[in-house]
Amino acid sequence: MSEAIRILVWAKGARRRIALLDEGKLAEFYLEERDDTSLVNAVILGRVERVVPGMHAAFVQLGQSLNGYLPLSEKEDFQRSGEDKPLSAGAELIVQVKKDARDQKGAFLTRDISLPGQYLILMPLNRYVGVSKRVADDDERAALMALGHELSGNAYGLVMRSAALPARPDALVQERDSLLALWTAIRERAVYAKAPAVLQRDLSVLSALVRDYAPRYEITITCNDAVNRMPSPPTGLLWEQVGEPEMEALWKSSRVAAQLQEALGRRVELRNGGSLVIDEREALTTVDVNSGKFIPAASDDLPLKLNLAACPEIARQLRLREASGIVLIDFIDMKNDEQRAQVALRMKEELSRERDKTVVHGFTSLGLLEMTRKRAGASLRERIARPCETCGGTGYRLERESVT
Template structure:
């Protein structure tokens, strides 16, 4: 039985989609990291860069957004021949005010990606006031169905408008679509009116992204239950719960995610190692530019031979990799280093396994194929932060690398710094250092420390630091004292 478990009673909002007892999707939205995707702003063009065929737009959210030429409504609506070769300045100019919508959130030093072709999503259609485009859901059962809806769209829309018919629209009456279209037109007219009264760049329309994502997950619930721990959210989603699906309010003492065993699943999504059957495992390393997934057999061995082991492990890894990509919301370039396969037939089996699993993903992905080194390349559209990016931050100790200098390396660095004071007027150096650094520096029975003191011409005294990483700091250089100023001297 399917379950959609929604935790919406606190500032951090989350939901989990569970199918056949296995978590299929986890979505987390924190107040400080809410996606701007779909929000509409009044923007002012700051720079027009012909060489990039793009403009930078101040839309009131700190870092300027990036707006490409083919995302300008003036470009889309243009009927000029060979318009792609017409200079950017013909479509946009510096200081121009225009409505823009966020297509992709800012990431790192990159600003948000914007579009001037506004989309207003409804239950049945996506309305584009200046989109000049007609499309029908790919899930339409026949080319005749698509042709019928396209003909209908050409009759009800203006030349400038664009319409996308969602899957939900395919079984609706035309009157329902026309009524929704009129509502979307009225909404856009209100947005234009609001924007015209604004003097500075800023937000014009904000989407309830969490609610929209929850509705998307709800569409995947078949003959199951929706569990919500917030009465207000329960009332809001109640109107959209289909027949055959029960809606329950959870008011237990234990947090809803803990009660339904979702918290341990979230913790697993933050770990590098993902265990497969029979001791095989994957290691997932997520970076800013790409994600690398490395497959290892571990203790798994097939019943027949090594090749049997390899192909079975790789197929299991392909299925689980697709699931982890979906759960962790990984995006951008993704490389999967499977165990070496000898021929194209084995690779095809693995390819089919991951393709079959990616069908369940609501985010667009593209499998590029295997490289000469046997690494599978794929890309997945990024619209928001991954689970790890949402829940974690860079380590203050290692700077986000996952590594720190070893105690031995830091001890050698201290030795080099002390050598700079050779034959100085100082009689003694007082140094704060972690215990392991002191041990490596001094050696057994202080043999290295005594040798260095003799060579440098001054005494070395230590105080023990409780720093979280291998560390030293020269606290004082000066005349020697008879009093031992160390917490742990040598």
């Protein structure tokens, strides 16, 4: 049942390049520095710098150059009124980083801590029980919801991830207990720590990939350094170490660099002669599906076939590029709603290869497939490329003779 994922880890100096190949194609790419600066999901004992009531927000010292931004909703204040005094400058509090600091904006923080496992996400400070949006079947959702309520006993919040579906019940109980133990350990560290201090950091990129994909896929990791940072690799994980020349050859034969180069561009050729044109903006990504040389006659189902064939590549490009925010796909015009529903379903299936990230909302009134995709870090482009100095990143240069 499980399909194979191959992860190449090329360690060079203080940097590791991590390429995840899904069905032989590059699907995810990460750079990891030896002392990685990303704090996403880190739990930190912060110190309140100031509270700004007009903004319903507090600025919190984290030990970084920029203070973190903590929104304070009135609902949250109400919920916590029993245990917390109103925040004031100088107060110490436990926060979690949801987004890293960037572009002069401090890290985005929350007080609602969530600790992810393979099957469950523990939210020790609320009592919300939910099911991953990726589980679409109503019966499966209901079963997971019931299981979630049972596991939580109304004592804390739990989100049931899709991997919980085929898992054995004792594995879920075990994971719940280890996440609760982690939370206890974090709170104990907070008692002795001097703010600002990092109490808990997320796993390394590699460990998180294994945690999230091992329940569903067979994973082979090929690495050219001996450092196995995984404390307890799951069974079924294949780990092989190779020399650097071998890794370089593997990197080349897997076409990692070529696929990264393609993922920085706008145009992606499809195997059947069609193409995608992808435009990435900060909060909006648009994908235009072109049929190429085919001129579909109104009578046949060629548009449907071309659209279905484009779905895997669209899903892979969104995943590799780390698109975020709203995604709009302009498919080739189809005959009817039934065909559109088929395409939306195929898109969902293809997107489900990835960790919980994208939600398909359906077709808009103008016939675009609308989706939203979450991401916490930077896009691929921000991580591995710089805007062109000649055109300022627009792709256009002013034609002097037309304006002077």
